[in-house]
Amino acid sequence: MHRLIFILLPIVFFGCSHAPETGRSQFIWMSSSQEIKLGQEAFAQVLQKEKIVTSGKKYEMVQRVGEKVALAADRLYPEAVRGYKWKFALIQDNDMVNAWALPGGKCAVYTGLLPVAKNEDGLAIVMAHEVAHVIARHGAERASHSMIGAAGVAGMAMTDMDKRDKLIVLSAYGLGVALPFSRTQESEADQLGLYIAAEAGFDPREAIPLWRRMGKENKGAPLEFMSTHPSSTTRIQQLREWMPEAMLRYDTAIAHESALQKINTLK
Numbered sequence: 558m559h560r561l562i563f564i565l566l567p568i569v570f571f572g573c574s575h576a577p578e579t580g581r582s583q584f585i586w587m588s589s590s591q592e593i594k595l596g597q598e599a600f601a602q603v604l605q606k607e608k609i610v611t612s613g614k615k616y617e618m619v620q621r622v623g624e625k626v627a628l629a630a631d632r633l634y635p636e637a638v639r640g641y642k643w644k645f646a647l648i649q650d651n652d653m654v655n656a657w658a659l660p661g662g663k664c665a666v667y668t669g670l671l672p673v674a675k676n677e678d679g680l681a682i683v684m685a686h687e688v689a690h691v692i693a694r695h696g697a698e699r700a701s702h703s704m705i706g707a708a709g710v711a712g713m714a715m716t717d718m719d720k721r722d723k724l725i726v727l728s729a730y731g732l733g734v735a736l737p738f739s740r741t742q743e744s745e746a747d748q749l750g751l752y753i754a755a756e757a758g759f760d761p762r763e764a765i766p767l768w769r770r771m772g773k774e775n776k777g778a779p780l781e782f783m784s785t786h787p788s789s790t791t792r793i794q795q796l797r798e799w800m801p802e803a804m805l806r807y808d809t810a811i812a813h814e815s816a817l818q819k820i821n822t823l824k
């Protein structure tokens with residue numbers, strides 16, 4: 558009985574949650590602070606292993622786009638990003654057409670993504686999509702379902718929980734194997750990502766040619782960008798549905814930017 562209470566308590570506290578924007582109810586068995594801690598640890602580990610670019614035009618572009626995307630995410634979903642300290646790493650690997658984001662706002666882009674992203678709008682769409690997965694806590698949601706599955710099979714071996722949870726969460730965010738995001742999560746990341754990119758002043762219309770280009774790629778992380786993403790026709794249809802809302806946000810962002818520029822020239 559005691560054991561059962563121990564197992565069920567976290568569900569009571571963290572089990573009920575809703576995804577931002579879509580309002581979809583989620584089952585998440587993990588606190589945000591636990592998630593942020595795991596994200597920070599994983600980020601530090603990756604930075605040690607990979608070759609990190611820290612200067613030059615490509616690096617500056619990733620910082621510029623990343624900062625705008627982060628500011629927009631802070632404005633749109635302040636609750637979801639509480640406690641985040643954004644960081645955008647550029648990893649030198651021309652064969653990886655990939656990017657990821659971890660809880661706590663730790664993000665990475667591989668150099669192989671840049672030619673496919675083609676321009677800052679394209680890069681912003683991909684980065685905002687990754688940021689959206691984190692904001693909607695998709696990794697923790699996926700991991701929570703897996704833990705329940707694993708708990709059922711393994712009879713809840715609590716002693717191994719920490720280690721196993723960590724592996725499950727990290728692989729849920731694309732750092733490792735297995736646990737792809739579901740199609741529902743991918744659509745949600747597309748929608749939130751589109752709004753974030755538009756709010757950041759990047760042209761949301763670029764999303765359609767961008768995801769077409771990404772669909773043709775077969776390098777990088779197949780789990781994140783290939784197998785579970787909505788089929789390209791469904792995806793493009795959905796993007797078209799969300800486009801009027803995204804364009805409103807984009808037009809407002811652009812108007813705001815040009816007003817600021819005018820004020821600056823008057824100074």
Ligand SMILES: [Zn+2]
Pocket residue numbers: 686690738743746781
């Ligand atoms: Zn995705």
